[in-house]
Amino acid sequence: MPIERSEELGVKIGLEVHVQLTALKTKLFCSCSANYRGMPPNTLTCPICLGHPGTLPVLNRKAVEHAMMVALALNSSISPQMFFFRKNYFYVDLPKNFQISQYDKAGGAPLSTGGWVEFSVNGERKKVRIRRIQLEEDPARLTYPGTITSAPYTLVDFNRAGVALLEIVTEPDMETPEEAYFFLQKLRSILEHLGVSSENMQGSMRCDANISIMGGARVEIKNISSFRDVRRALQYEIMRQKQLLRRGGVTKQETRHWDEDRQITVSLRVKETESDYRYFPEPDLVPVKIPEEWVSKVASQMPELPDARKERFISDYGIPEYDAIVLTSSKKIADFFEECCKLYSNPKKIANWIMSDLLRNINETGMDVTEMSITAEQFIEMIKMIDEGLISGKIAKRVLRESIRTGRPPRIVVEDEGLLKISDENVISKLADEVFREFPKAVEDARRDRKAVNFLVGQVMKKTRGRADPDVTNKVILSKLEENRAIPSRS
Amino acid sequence: MHLNRLTCHELVEMIKAQTVTAEEVVEHVFRRIDEVESKINAFISTFKEDALEKAREIDRKIRRGESVGLLAGIPVAVKDNICTRGKLTTCGSKMLSNYIPPYSATVVEKIEAAGGIIIGKTNMDEFAMGNSTETSFFGCTRNPWDLTRVPGGSSGGSAAALTSDETVLALGSDTGGSIRCPASFCSVVGLKPTYGLVSRYGLVAYANSLEQIGPMAKDVLDCAMLLTAIAGHDPRDSTSAPRSPYDYTSAINGDIKNVKVGVPREFFAAGLDERVEKSVLSAVSILEDLGATCGETSISYLEYVVPTYYLIAMSEASSNLARFDGLRYGFTAKCDGDWNEVFSATRSEGFGEEVKRRILLGTFALSAGYYDKYYLKALKVRTLIKREFEKALAKFDVLVAPTMPILPFKIGEIIEDPLTMYMMDIDTVPVNLAGVPSISVPCGFVDGLPVGLQVIGGFFGEEKILKVAYAFQEHTKFNLKKPEI
Numbered sequence: 005m006p007i008e009r010s011e012e013l014g015v016k017i018g019l020e021v022h023v024q025l026t027a028l029k030t031k032l033f034c035s036c037s038a039n040y041r042g043m044p045p046n047t048l049t050c051p052i053c054l055g056h057p058g059t060l061p062v063l064n065r066k067a068v069e070h071a072m073m074v075a076l077a078l079n080s081s082i083s084p085q086m087f088f089f090r091k092n093y094f095y096v097d098l099p100k101n102f103q104i105s106q107y108d109k110a111g112g113a114p115l116s117t118g119g120w121v122e123f124s125v126n127g128e129r130k131k132v133r134i135r136r137i138q139l140e141e142d143p144a145r146l147t148y149p150g151t152i153t154s155a156p157y158t159l160v161d162f163n164r165a166g167v168a169l170l171e172i173v174t175e176p177d178m179e180t181p182e183e184a185y186f187f188l189q190k191l192r193s194i195l196e197h198l199g200v201s202s203e204n205m206q207g208s209m210r211c212d213a214n215i216s217i218m219g220g221a222r223v224e225i226k227n228i229s230s231f232r233d234v235r236r237a238l239q240y241e242i243m244r245q246k247q248l249l250r251r252g253g254v255t256k257q258e259t260r261h262w263d264e265d266r267q268i269t270v271s272l273r274v275k276e277t278e279s280d281y282r283y284f285p286e287p288d289l290v291p292v293k294i295p296e297e298w299v300s301k302v303a304s305q306m307p308e309l310p311d312a313r314k315e316r317f318i319s320d321y322g323i324p325e326y327d328a329i330v331l332t333s334s335k336k337i338a339d340f341f342e343e344c345c346k347l348y349s350n351p352k353k354i355a356n357w358i359m360s361d362l363l364r365n366i367n368e369t370g371m372d373v374t375e376m377s378i379t380a381e382q383f384i385e386m387i388k389m390i391d392e393g394l395i396s397g398k399i400a401k402r403v404l405r406e407s408i409r410t411g412r413p414p415r416i417v418v419e420d421e422g423l424l425k426i427s428d429e430n431v432i433s434k435l436a437d438e439v440f441r442e443f444p445k446a447v448e449d450a451r452r453d454r455k456a457v458n459f460l461v462g463q464v465m466k467k468t469r470g471r472a473d474p475d476v477t478n479k480v481i482l483s484k485l486e487e488n489r490a491i492p493s494r495s
Numbered sequence: 496m497h498l499n500r501l502t503c504h505e506l507v508e509m510i511k512a513q514t515v516t517a518e519e520v521v522e523h524v525f526r527r528i529d530e531v532e533s534k535i536n537a538f539i540s541t542f543k544e545d546a547l548e549k550a551r552e553i554d555r556k557i558r559r560g561e562s563v564g565l566l567a568g569i570p571v572a573v574k575d576n577i578c579t580r581g582k583l584t585t586c587g588s589k590m591l592s593n594y595i596p597p598y599s600a601t602v603v604e605k606i607e608a609a610g611g612i613i614i615g616k617t618n619m620d621e622f623a624m625g626n627s628t629e630t631s632f633f634g635c636t637r638n639p640w641d642l643t644r645v646p647g648g649s650s651g652g653s654a655a656a657l658t659s660d661e662t663v664l665a666l667g668s669d670t671g672g673s674i675r676c677p678a679s680f681c682s683v684v685g686l687k688p689t690y691g692l693v694s695r696y697g698l699v700a701y702a703n704s705l706e707q708i709g710p711m712a713k714d715v716l717d718c719a720m721l722l723t724a725i726a727g728h729d730p731r732d733s734t735s736a737p738r739s740p741y742d743y744t745s746a747i748n749g750d751i752k753n754v755k756v757g758v759p760r761e762f763f764a765a766g767l768d769e770r771v772e773k774s775v776l777s778a779v780s781i782l783e784d785l786g787a788t789c790g791e792t793s794i795s796y797l798e799y800v801v802p803t804y805y806l807i808a809m810s811e812a813s814s815n816l817a818r819f820d821g822l823r824y825g826f827t828a829k830c831d832g833d834w835n836e837v838f839s840a841t842r843s844e845g846f847g848e849e850v851k852r853r854i855l856l857g858t859f860a861l862s863a864g865y866y867d868k869y870y871l872k873a874l875k876v877r878t879l880i881k882r883e884f885e886k887a888l889a890k891f892d893v894l895v896a897p898t899m900p901i902l903p904f905k906i907g908e909i910i911e912d913p914l915t916m917y918m919m920d921i922d923t924v925p926v927n928l929a930g931v932p933s934i935s936v937p938c939g940f941v942d943g944l945p946v947g948l949q950v951i952g953g954f955f956g957e958e959k960i961l962k963v964a965y966a967f968q969e970h971t972k973f974n975l976k977k978p979e980i
Contacts, residue, residue: 051596051597051598054823055818055823056578056596056597056598056823056824057578057584057586057591057594057596057699057700057818057819058576058577058578058584058596058600058696058697058698058699058700059598059696059697060695060696060731060732060733061733062730062731062732062733063733090814092813092814092817092861094817094820094835094838096822096834099818099823100817100818101817101818101820102814102817110866110867110871111871158834160822280862280863282813282814282858282861282862282863282866283861283866284810284811284814284861284866284870287702287703287704287734287811288700288703288732288733288734289733289734290733290734
């Protein structure tokens, strides 16, 4: 029997998500600016984040607060006292050749443990448990001229070294690549709503995935840089392991690298050679006490989260739950929706346009919603143009697609491409005359059978690329059929 | 008059009174360095021109009647594992033989703010790993009392520079005795502060949880002055205690009547040189004569302190020293391989034998499957030892013990025998494990070789140990004896 559905394969997927706390002004352990994007390499560094001898880390308290907000939002219980541990391994991107991180063994306590995220997958509720959330420093950024395997040298940019990073580890509760995708989407929406991490920054959220099939060995996939690729990498990996099992092979516990260009995973190393990180408590940092008062203070300052916002959308705007879920799956879209509702009084209509056209077009272009440039004003202007009869709904769909692809506002697209609806009877009459000349047979038919009129209307629409007002066109053609009855047709 | 032979408290008065200039003091010190340095090898680098320039600036300030600090115009030698901005900081290693830090340690900034003048960087065991200064990449420092003998270590350069009057004050660092051991072997005063009293920012880490920078001086009052200059909270060091500035000279008055002095019997057990024992016991009776109440006490688990100390120190060191890979600073081996090969070649060539030994042992102790057995167990023993000190120091104001169980040994005599070397730390390492302060003060000579008395205090009890050490010094005057070089 062919193995097709993933439930039958016993697929178990766990994720390790690294989230940069991009809202912080400074790095986790020094006062260098954390806003490194677009900066010349190695300009945001100091002796501390370059790992100079004698330097000491000093914890950014704000980073702890941002991390606490994430823990609270993911229902994770915050440790009353947390510790930093050293994770020791040699690599060119680690200035000290150890990373200051956290650990849940050897008497360590990370920021928080436990928790869950609830989200919906094609209308069904799904809950994924969180194992732990920890705070650590980002390593430097490596760039390879060419590809990782063929580059003759590596460049190291320490601007990223020491930026505050959250590691969110889930239990292996996901059973399909889809679920992993929707989990990440929900997580991202939560982080965006908290305002701690901005997703329109390249590399601010990175993901490693663990996957096992039919109780086989756990394979770790590293270097996945987008949500879409998480889904693709997992799909690829399920296919690969499935084929391996079919041929009677056995999966090895190994780490695989996601090759974005070739869209495949390649083996990096098998478990036997994997490093022993020699974790031990960081002696340069004291244990961080997180008393209940601190937690409640942070909790009291938490902004509205996606689930609460969804409920509010249902009650305030009277939209269906499904719509509310889709609209709150991204902070940008939820904000966009609410902006639109201030400008236009039909929330359901707005929701429909966002869901069926705006989001679909964005997805089709392979763009991320955060890259969307259309404003609520422009979007509502377009909807009002439909209401006012300036453009048809069909034209509006075309305008929106064009607007999203080019970044031009809808009104400009309408103007540039001359897409305003034609309601002028004289213009339509002239076009109808042309059609009458071109299709004498159809005119004859239409005189006998009113059903054939639609063909003539269609031809006028074709000539105007859909811009002719259908009602006016119908009226004009009908009256022409009447008055032409007496005139003999040319033969 | 040889100004370099005077103490800080004498010189500061004279400089402020304009009887002498800071420039003269610095000149005298450098004249002496030129005279004896070839025999002693106390310094890795010296900054004569800079020092003279700073001295002239102090003199100008004094002439203009501007206020100058506690250490105005006083030459200070700094151990070469303490970062000095723009000036070579080698840690006695080939690995950092070309390293010029882009920043200064907090203590260096504090000394300069107090008007002290950094005259040079002193020799030390490579990365402070040793008690003889023999493991330095820059050659061994010689003991001014006997040039064939070691000065102790790892702050051997600082101690020898003081004894030979090549400086007036010096900074050392003490991870397991590295200030007190050379202070004892060279007959100077050295204080290991309570963990957290002095900022470690800028001290190249050997074993972070154990070490402190501390003052070294020719007498107890000078030691208190330098401690006053460097102690206090530093926001750049998370392990620094939130304590306000304090004048440690204020409590020094020579009166130790009714001070309770405990003598822990375990420090007088097998392995202690009888001649050292005799010196230290006679010091105890002197303290009694001065009005102190002395009584026997106990510090259990002393037989475990050396393995406990070395497990913790080596484990931390194996991680601390990982950053030396030749990629961003320091020595880089000539090697055409990939990064892994370059790192290996750099570390193989850049580190000396003792450093490699400790990195390997520390790496082993932290490895999966051994962590609980070694590192974690060592931390537990450490807690027990700390409790022992707390118990003893609840009954007594201070504890006294020998600083070193033996007299200064010959250069090359023990270096090939690491275990014997490690065992010599038995009297100093418990103090680091407990985190309490301790001072070594000269307590006599045996066959022309110095003996040191260790006075150990409770947490932040620097005032008490300085007080006892001062009373003892004022009565015995061993500090005034100088070697012929």
